[in-house]
Amino acid sequence: MRKIKSILTSQWLQHLTFWVLSFYAIGSYFSISNELKIIDFIYAAFFHIPLVALTYINLRYHVPKFLLKERYVAYLLLSFFNISFAYFLHQVVFEVLIPILPTDFYMVSFTDMSVLMTIFGIYWLLTTLLKLSKSWYQLQQLEKEKLSLELNSLKMQINPHFLFNSLNSMYSLARKKSDKAPDAILRLSNLMRYMIYEVSEDVPLSKEVDSINDYLDLHRLRVNEDATIDFQKEGDMDEQMIAPLLFFPLIENSFKHGLKGEKGENYVKISLGNYANHLAFHIVNNKGEADSTEEGDYGGIGLENVKKRLNLIYGKKSKMEIIETAERFEVSIKITWS
Known part of the structure; x- marks a missing residue:
């Protein structure tokens, strides 16, 4: 039971689950037919390049270095640049990278700027909330561990x-x-x-x-x-x-x-x-x-x-x-x- 709990709470599994669901959601959203095809998942894969960059810059750097340290103005400014960078990277992928790839599929970014910025904003907000909730949970666990240590200390x-x-x-x-x-x-x-x-x-x-x-x-x-x-x-x-x-x-x-x-x-x-x-x-x-x-x-x-x-x-x-x-x-x- 403890091993199963350890697996379910492991970071890599949580991230894998998030991106699998994300692939399905993006593939479904941009699919031109009623059922998902290989082209939809390929398109979703390219679409996720800026999403992954946006997400992990936010999770690994911006949130812990600025938001959790209450540097709110700096965090908001960096988040704006992060979302703008994701949009720029999206354009590079679909306008520069894909056209030079040897593939039988023809893919273009048919999403306008407002929709793209909304999607990037949703991922930014969602990952920020998930990180904050995880940090809050870890803080609660630390408080419980601290209480347990204090009790053990008291017993001694x-x-x-x-x-x-x-x-x-x-x-x-x-x-x-x-x-x-x-x-x-x-x-x-x-x-x-x-x-x-x-x-x-x-x-x-x-x-x-x-x-x-x-x-x-x-x-x-x-x-x-x-x-x-x-x-x-x-x-x-x-x-x-x-x-x-x-x-x-x-x-x-x-x-x-x-x-x-x-x-x-x-x-x-x-x-x-x-x-x-x-x-x-x-x-x-x-x-x-x-x-x-x-x-x-x-x-x-x-x-x-x-x-x-x-x-x-x-x-x-x-x-x-x-x-x-x-x-x-x-x-x-x-x-x-x-």
Whole structure:
């Protein structure tokens, strides 16, 4: 199936199909009888000499060098000269080349200038539109590939310190023969499986919620007992699909930069609501004195990652708001479904 798709999307096949249809159309248009004869295809072949020149000058040079670079005036001027050149080449073919060829067929260009210029203009416009549509399609594919690469990059951004601390916590639980150890190992296993294997495409919101719960429970193993880690959900989480790992960089930032205040003042609070026409996500954490390795813009790469993914996936249907004070940092995200 992949091989067939590759053949159907190959450039040479697309061009061959275009010119076969063009030969048939030109041959039919200029045919002097009700059925196509050899002379009609020979005439179409000579007629296509200026058409091929016009088309590939436009496709290979004018469109990529001028139109796609938004040099519109230059493109229009060059297109005018291109069409004029095609007309001149047509005259050379039929008035100079064909008369000196040893052939039993007698062919002349019985098309007046207005009809010829109209035909050349149609081919110029048609090939330009086809090139633009192909460029647009390629741009969309590049955006999808870029999104896929960003998602794969995000999957590899699991904080190694988080893994290290989680494994240390599990080791401590195992040494104490705590009943929590098996559950902690299972949660880490579930989280790793989800991040590595189950996020190649959109996932049910309920799966994202389950993974956030696993992530939070693992953090609860290593933070002080007086710290507040709260996750509130509202609405139906089963039917709605969402881009995976969308909120994880924000949650990771909250644990990385937050929970550094005085005893009893540490918190990470998350709320997620799925409503009739939109989804609302909100996260807030307290702030404390930053470590020397954490100086700089708060959130950094994580925030930029979320912004880019929101823009690529949801565009104008998404909105992200950041509020930062000396005591807290919070982020709100709204995604409109319809």
